[in-house]
Amino acid sequence: MTNRAAAALKSRAFPNLKSEVYLYGMHTGVTGKGWLCQRHLHHMMVEVNLVLSGTQTAIMDHAVYEQQAGDLLIIPPMKPHRYKSDRQEPLQYFVMHVQVSDTAFMQLMNNCEQLHYPKGDPLNEKLRPIIMQLIEQLQEDDSHSHIGLFANALLMMSLLERHMKTQQSDSPHYSEETLPPLIAREIEKLITFRHSDSEDRFETREPLHNWLAQIAEKLLISRRHCYRVFQQAYRMSPRDYLAVLRQQEAMHSLVNSDDSLEQIAYRIGFENVQSFIRQFSKWTGMTPGSFRRSERDSLHYLTPLELKLEQ
Template sequence: MGDNRGNTEASDAAAELKHFPNRKSEAYFYGAQAGAVPDGWFCRRHLHHMMFELNLVLEGTQLAEVGGASYRQGKDHLILVPPMMLHAYRAAGPFRFFVMHVQIDDPVFLNLLNRAKLLLLTPEHELNRLLLPEMKRILQLAEEGDAPKSKLFRSVYTIMDLLESYIAAQEGPGASADVLPIRIAKAIESLVADRHAEEAIAAGWMEALAEQLGFSRRHCYRVFRDAYSLSPREYLAVLRQQEAMHLLTGGEHAVEEVARRIGYDNVQSFIRQFVKWTGTTPGAFRKQRAGETVYLTPLELE
């Protein structure tokens, strides 16, 4: 009989192996700005889809409106804006600030931020004391310009780890993520960004969306409203407004083309709606090239 010890040893070795799933994470450091603004400066009401914002006052005072609540943001106060939350800012006298956004392909993490609703973090807040050094380190690296990306993203992921650990500890065991609100949000974004230009957004789009996801319209409305404090229809309107402003200030698109791109089959209807949004016509808005629109994040789908 032959000696099978080699086969046995190989089999035993293979049996001791434990295979782990492949995992990938992509973070996009987006729209970071630092500077000083005069009294009278303001940033219009807007939202960011699939990314969160950290807004830090370095000197002076900023008045913030986040999720329908008003805050007075002083030196070293941090504001954390979760995805799809409406917010606006204005100066209470001259002030200096640093703001950054992070887009991350992790719906569970994004859902965690929305559940926590940690908005204003004062210097006395435990989480502020953890995040502030990383924010200032990122600002320093960004100002250097040629700093290695690995150092920048080390601080970005440290911030995410601090947020995730703190919120999970506050929630305790048993809390779970509901990714349906993000699935609904992505489907709404597709209505604006991922369709043929000549296709108008149909009147029954919400019913069709709910059916596509396998839930009732009422259930989709409720979970979306609970997660983001605005209705799916309001979210669609904000996306259309922001995308129209992007197209008007970022290129030479004709007004008719902009109307088609965001789902209007009648250019006059689009113009009337744009006037309601901004107080001016698309043509006048383009000529003004309002500088405050740099805060708008582009509508990009995977």
């Protein structure tokens, strides 16, 4: 052992550390021409999307990516996105969502500028073998231990973190107690608090009015400042975020529950079911009933609010 190494081993107390990792919605899919994945986002989760064969089109804000076989997409938290496939050949893909209870990492990912890593890109060449090993581990269906699975997921996040730090050395850093994540949580509560209410009281629940002003008042800031810091951090307005959450929760409830349209409309803040039906038709081009019949059990990409880790 060198003198330098020996010196580094002098008595020193290190902090106790705890971290949680949540892997959600891991699946492979095979689709044909005309496949469409509706616009959605993931609450404080990183999406890893790898095309195994064929081609898919990813749309994020005004950016469009043609994802070929072997191409990788890394989608930050709170980033609205959608997919489609217009090609004749089948599309096969793997997708997973990762949340870690490391706020610094999640906020680092929020500032991610590069999303598309084509085959041959240095980061792609590092991550793709790990993802392929993850797929093999998932297919083995080993119910005794998931340590190897989580080890690979954390290795992937570690490589991502190292890459993002080199790319974003001058980017602003947000600590755990800064306003943007607090505002996001308060917006999410506008929907999640309704899940715990008695369903037979949904007719009497007040609709969503002046909600941003109420959030700002709760956080002891002005409404204007509340809007500005959220927009700056997540590149979307608080109202846009709430709209995506309402659409996403509606789609998730329609295909994963037998709740009535009235119950779903109430939970996401509509005053009546007619308003909900009109808005849902604008979102998806389908009525809620048609969507429920055609998409039942097929929407694996949505992240339910009630399943996300506590921050």
